[in-house]
Amino acid sequence: MKLQKKVFITAVLFFIVFAIFTALSFYIVAEVKETTTELDSAAAIAVRAAHLEALFANYYIDRNEAARQKWAEAYRQLGATAAKAKFDTKAERVLLAGVIASYNATGKSFQAFLVSKNKVHAQAVIDASKNMVFYAFRLRRSNASYMIGLHQKSFVLVICAVAAAAIILVANLLLIVFRIVRPVVDLNKGVELVGSGALTYRVGNSADDEIGDLSRAFDAMAVNLQKTALRYKTIFESVIDGFCVIDVEGKFIEVSKSFCAMTGHDEQELLNKRLSDLEADSSRQNIEACFKDVLTGAPVCYELKYRRKDNTFVDFETSIQNLRGEDMLVVFFHDITERKRSEGQLAQYRLHLEQMVAARTQELEAANHDLKRLNQVKSDFVSMVSHELRTPLTPIREAMSLMYDGIAGEVSEKQRHFLEIGLRNIDRLARLINDLLDISRIEAGRLDLVVEPFDITEVVKNVANTFGPLAEKKGLKIDLGDCVVPVLVNADKDKTLQVFDNIIGNAIKFTEQGLITIRVKIKPAFAECSVADTGKGVSSENLGRLFNKFEQFNRSAADGEKGTGLGLSISKGIIEAQGGRIWAQSVLDKGSVFFFTIPLYNEEQVNKEGVL
Amino acid sequence: MKILVIDDEHDILDTVSARLTAGGYSVVTADTGEGGFAKAVKERPDLILLDIMLPDIDGGVVAAKLRAHILTKHIPVIFLTCIVSGKEIEGKDTIGGNMFIAKPFKSEELLARIREILGE
Numbered sequence: 097m098k099l100q101k102k103v104f105i106t107a108v109l110f111f112i113v114f115a116i117f118t119a120l121s122f123y124i125v126a127e128v129k130e131t132t133t134e135l136d137s138a139a140a141i142a143v144r145a146a147h148l149e150a151l152f153a154n155y156y157i158d159r160n161e162a163a164r165q166k167w168a169e170a171y172r173q174l175g176a177t178a179a180k181a182k183f184d185t186k187a188e189r190v191l192l193a194g195v196i197a198s199y200n201a202t203g204k205s206f207q208a209f210l211v212s213k214n215k216v217h218a219q220a221v222i223d224a225s226k227n228m229v230f231y232a233f234r235l236r237r238s239n240a241s242y243m244i245g246l247h248q249k250s251f252v253l254v255i256c257a258v259a260a261a262a263i264i265l266v267a268n269l270l271l272i273v274f275r276i277v278r279p280v281v282d283l284n285k286g287v288e289l290v291g292s293g294a295l296t297y298r299v300g301n302s303a304d305d306e307i308g309d310l311s312r313a314f315d316a317m318a319v320n321l322q323k324t325a326l327r328y329k330t331i332f333e334s335v336i337d338g339f340c341v342i343d344v345e346g347k348f349i350e351v352s353k354s355f356c357a358m359t360g361h362d363e364q365e366l367l368n369k370r371l372s373d374l375e376a377d378s379s380r381q382n383i384e385a386c387f388k389d390v391l392t393g394a395p396v397c398y399e400l401k402y403r404r405k406d407n408t409f410v411d412f413e414t415s416i417q418n419l420r421g422e423d424m425l426v427v428f429f430h431d432i433t434e435r436k437r438s439e440g441q442l443a444q445y446r447l448h449l450e451q452m453v454a455a456r457t458q459e460l461e462a463a464n465h466d467l468k469r470l471n472q473v474k475s476d477f478v479s480m481v482s483h484e485l486r487t488p489l490t491p492i493r494e495a496m497s498l499m500y501d502g503i504a505g506e507v508s509e510k511q512r513h514f515l516e517i518g519l520r521n522i523d524r525l526a527r528l529i530n531d532l533l534d535i536s537r538i539e540a541g542r543l544d545l546v547v548e549p550f551d552i553t554e555v556v557k558n559v560a561n562t563f564g565p566l567a568e569k570k571g572l573k574i575d576l577g578d579c580v581v582p583v584l585v586n587a588d589k590d591k592t593l594q595v596f597d598n599i600i601g602n603a604i605k606f607t608e609q610g611l612i613t614i615r616v617k618i619k620p621a622f623a624e625c626s627v628a629d630t631g632k633g634v635s636s637e638n639l640g641r642l643f644n645k646f647e648q649f650n651r652s653a654a655d656g657e658k659g660t661g662l663g664l665s666i667s668k669g670i671i672e673a674q675g676g677r678i679w680a681q682s683v684l685d686k687g688s689v690f691f692f693t694i695p696l697y698n699e700e701q702v703n704k705e706g707v708l
Numbered sequence: 709m710k711i712l713v714i715d716d717e718h719d720i721l722d723t724v725s726a727r728l729t730a731g732g733y734s735v736v737t738a739d740t741g742e743g744g745f746a747k748a749v750k751e752r753p754d755l756i757l758l759d760i761m762l763p764d765i766d767g768g769v770v771a772a773k774l775r776a777h778i779l780t781k782h783i784p785v786i787f788l789t790c791i792v793s794g795k796e797i798e799g800k801d802t803i804g805g806n807m808f809i810a811k812p813f814k815s816e817e818l819l820a821r822i823r824e825i826l827g828e
Contacts, residue, residue, distance in 0.1 A: 483761060483790040487717055489812040494723030497815045503730040526812050 099275060099305040106271070110264050117257040124250045130184070131243050137181040138188075138239040141195060142232040144174040149225040152206070156218055167206070174199060183235075185242065191235040198228035279307040286314055295322040338412075338429040341419065344387050346370040355429060358412070360405035371427065376401035376409050383414075390416050390425055399432060411436045471540070482533050486526065493522045524660075531662035535645065538669030545588040545673060549697040552623055553579040555589065556614055559596040567604050567612065574600075575613045583616050584697035585623050591670045592694060595678075598663035599627045599690045607631030610687070622676060622693035629689075634682040642680055643668040667692070709826060712736045712753035714744030714770065715788065716763050724757065727815050733822075741765035745773050748780045755825060760789045784825045788813070 148170045155163035178196055183189050202224035209217035279301050286299040295318060301311035332339060338355025340348055351366045359366070359374060372384055386396050395417035402410050412429040419426050498504055500515040507515070537543045560574050567574050585592075603612045610630030617624045634642060641647050646661040671678040671692045682688035711733045713724050718739065725735040736751050738744035741762040748756060756774070760767035767787060774780040786807045807821055 486790040486811045487720070491717065491719035491723045493812045494720070494727060494815060498723060498726050498730070501730070501815070503726060522812065523814075530810075 099307065102271065102275070102305075106264070106268055113260050113264065117253070117260070120253050121250075121257075124246070124253060127246055128243075128250070131239070131246055134181070134183055134188070135236075135239050135243060137177065138183075138232070138236040140177050141174065141181060141192075142229070142236045144170060144177055145195065145199075145225070145229045145232040148174055148202070149222070149229055152221055152225055164210075171199075171203060171206075183239070185238070188235055188238055188242075191231050191238060194231035195228055195235060198224050198231055202228055275303070275305065276307060279303060279311060283307065283311050283314060286311070286318070290314075290318045290321065295325055336431070340366070340371070340427050340429075342371050342387075342425050342427060344391060344423060344425070346372050346384050346387065349424060358404075358410065358429060358431060359402065365405075374402045376403045383416075386416065387425060391418050391423070393418075399436075409433075474540070478533060478536055482529060485529050489522060489526055489529075493519065493526075496522070528660045528662075531660045531666060534666045535662055535669070538666065538673065543591075543669065543673045545591060547586055547588055547674070549584050549586050550589045551582040552585045552592070552616055552625070552694060553581070553583055555593055555596060556616060556625070559593065559600055560614065562597075563600050563604055570604065570607075571609060572604060572607055573611050575611055577613070577615050579616065583618060583623050585694045586697040587674045587676075587694050588670070591674070595667040595670055595692060596625075596627075598667045599692075602663065603627050603629035603631065603688075603690075607687070618696070619693065621696055621698070623696055624691060624693050627690045628687060630687040633684040633686050633688050634680070635684050636682075639680060639682055643678070709755070710734045710736060710751060710753040711755045711757065711822070712738065712744065712748055712751060713757045714738045714741065714747075714762070714767075715757070715759040716740065716761075717759075720759075720788075724818075727818070728822075731819055731822075741767065741770040745770055745777075745780075748774055748783065749777060752779055753783060755822060756783055756785045758785050758787050760787055786821060786825065 148167065151163070151167040151170050155167050178192070178199060181192060183192055202221055205217055205220035205224050209221050211217075282301060283299050286297055289297040298315045298318060299311040300315070301308045303311075333353045335352075336354060338358045339352045340355050341350040342348055347370050348366045348368075351363055353363075356363055356366065361369075361374075375383065383398065383400065390396055395415055397413065397415040400412055400414050402412055404410055410431065411433045413432045415428045415430075416425055417428075418424075496515050496518050499507060500512060500519060534543075556576060556579055560576055564574065600612065600614070607629040608631065611628075613626075613628040615626045615628075617626070638647075643664045645665045647664075668678050671694070675695050676693040678690070678692040680688055680690045709732075711728055713721055713728070713735060714737070715721050715724070716739050721737045721739065725737060728735045736747055736753060738747045741764045744756075744758070744762075747753075758767045758770060762770070767789075771785050771787075774783060774785065784807075786809055788809055788811055790811050807825065809818060809821060
């Protein structure tokens with residue numbers, strides 16, 4: 097039954113009992129009041145009856161009119177009183193009837209006495225009066241004893257009321273104690289226990305009332321709490337990472353199973369330790385110093401080495417953060433031993449790789465050194481060859497030349513002819529050696545350029561002068577245009593001269609009649625030189641091969657000095673080494689034009705390069 | 709006119725001497741750098757033909773010594789060289805070599821240069 101209903105019923109009961117007693121009280125009060133009235137009238141009857149009896153005695157003695165009137169008056173009053181009187185009980189009413197009968201008899205006897213005045217009638221009056229007084233006093237006494245009974249009755253009633261009130265009060269107290277206070281105390285205990293973390297505690301109140309409901313609701317809440325706690329615990333425990341709660345001193349307050357497993361300690365052992373006790377190196381200030389800061393600030397994260405129970409070491413990424421508003425810290429441990437090991441391995445691999453690279457570099461350097469040495473050998477070889485080939489050529493040529501010039505005696509025409517062949521071919525061989533040396537330098541990138549500013553028109557004029565006699569001999573004209581304005585270029589003067597030699601030499605060699613036109617045009621950053629002839633020209637398929645090594649066209653047609661087939665190739669090497677370009681245009685049987693560019697002298701740029 | 713020819717190749721010394729003698733010059737020869745320098749100091753020629761690649765000291769060094777010596781510093785020098793490249797010539801003309809002639813040279817060219825230098 098619901099407590100509310102119970103309290104309601106108790107209240108109703110209390111009210112009913114209270115009402116009953118109130119009614120009874122009212123009844124008793126009314127009764128007392130009535131009885132008092134009756135008592136008064138009974139007393140009055142008794143007094144008046146006694147008075148009437150006395151008055152008759154007076155009259156009997158005096159026998160006068162005054163006494164008779166007094167008696168009559170008293171008799172009338174008694175009659176009125178008796179007539180008015182009313183009584184509840186039958187006994188009283190019988191007694192009152194006796195009084196009234198005696199009263200009436202007294203009246204009759206008095207009338208008879210008045211007439212007879214004899215003793216008999218007087219005695220009758222006295223007897224009747226005595227009867228009346230007797231009844232009146234009996235009535236009074238009866239009435240008084242009822243009053244006493246009434247008093248007793250009301251006393252009992254009060255006792256009963258007090259007792260009933262006491263019983264209801266005790267019953268209510270018991271009800272309160274057994275049905276409210278005890279369960280509330282139990283519930284309170286439950287609240288305290290569950291609140292302090294004993295989530296398995298249940299109040300277990302099965303009462304069918306509000307407190308029972310409250311207790312069951314509380315138990316349900318505890319179950320949910322336990323479930324939630326278990327869920328979180330399960331989640332936390334199932335995380336491979338360990339975690340713990342520590343106080344500001346670093347003492348463990350709570351540790352996770354995973355953390356126990358990670359460190360090899362059991363929970364109880366850990367709870368007697370501090371976090372710094374597990375650190376591999378005992379510089380505990382380091383980690384503990386941060387606790388206070390973390391408590392009010394941002395989380396921190398360290399990579400620390402810890403000592404397990406079995407004295408092996410383990411690396412944890414340790415992140416410490418505060419528990420909002422609590423004087424505690426939560427620490428998470430992520431095992432990075434493997435990662436550390438990998439890092440170590442990686443570092444080792446890297447070191448190994450670096451060593452390998454270093455070794456390889458050394459090898460390469462050695463190889464490079466070898467190559468350089470080889471290059472040096474080659475270069476030495478080239479100079480050796482050039483020296484060793486040219487050195488014997490010098491006395492050979494000189495000796496033949498001495499004979500040819502007749503210094504060693506008379507020379508016949510035929511001898512002179514053969515000596516001339518010899519000399520010509522010595523010159524050819526010397527040219528070939530020079531060209532081969534040039535080519536080998538160009539190909540080795542060892543063309544030693546002496547770059548300096550000079551006026552290219554000057555060079556053109558000199559070349560034209562040099563070739564003038566040869567051209568004249570063949571009936572050719574050399575047209576220089578108007579080489580009046582100096583054109584300053586930045587190049588190797590001798591090498592540039594060599595290019596002009598080659599190209600103009602070719603032009604003259606392959607042109608039978610007409611004109612050799614030499615022009616220098618200023619283009620952006622370059623001087624563009626062109627040498628045009630009116631010779632045989634080169635077919636378009638041969639044009640592409642013109643600058644290749646040992647390419648010679650119309651060999652048979654060329655007279656005079658035989659070429660080596662390297663001239664244009666060398667020219668190309670020289671021009672390109674100076675940053676220029678060389679190309680040719682040609683129409684067969686009409687003539688060819690050779691173009692090449694030479695960098696212009698740019699004072700600013702040269703200065704800048706000088707600074708750089 | 710006296711010309712000193714310094715070259716380690718005796719064939720060259722012979723042929724060049726013959727050519728120069730035929731050209732009307734008196735010729736003195738030396739086949740080492742040091743010997744050539746000593747000859748130059750002793751004979752004081754009007755011109756020196758100097759090979760660059762000598763067995764003892766480089767022709768450039770000989771030229772420098774000649775330039776440094778009071779008795780020889782005014783004597784013009786013609787370098788006879790196998791390789792005429794920029795690098796080889798570089799620096800040598802400032803030492804005082806007046807001219808380079810590449811081997812193998814033509815006799816006419818050599819005589820023309822000699823005449824040019826001696827101002828004939």
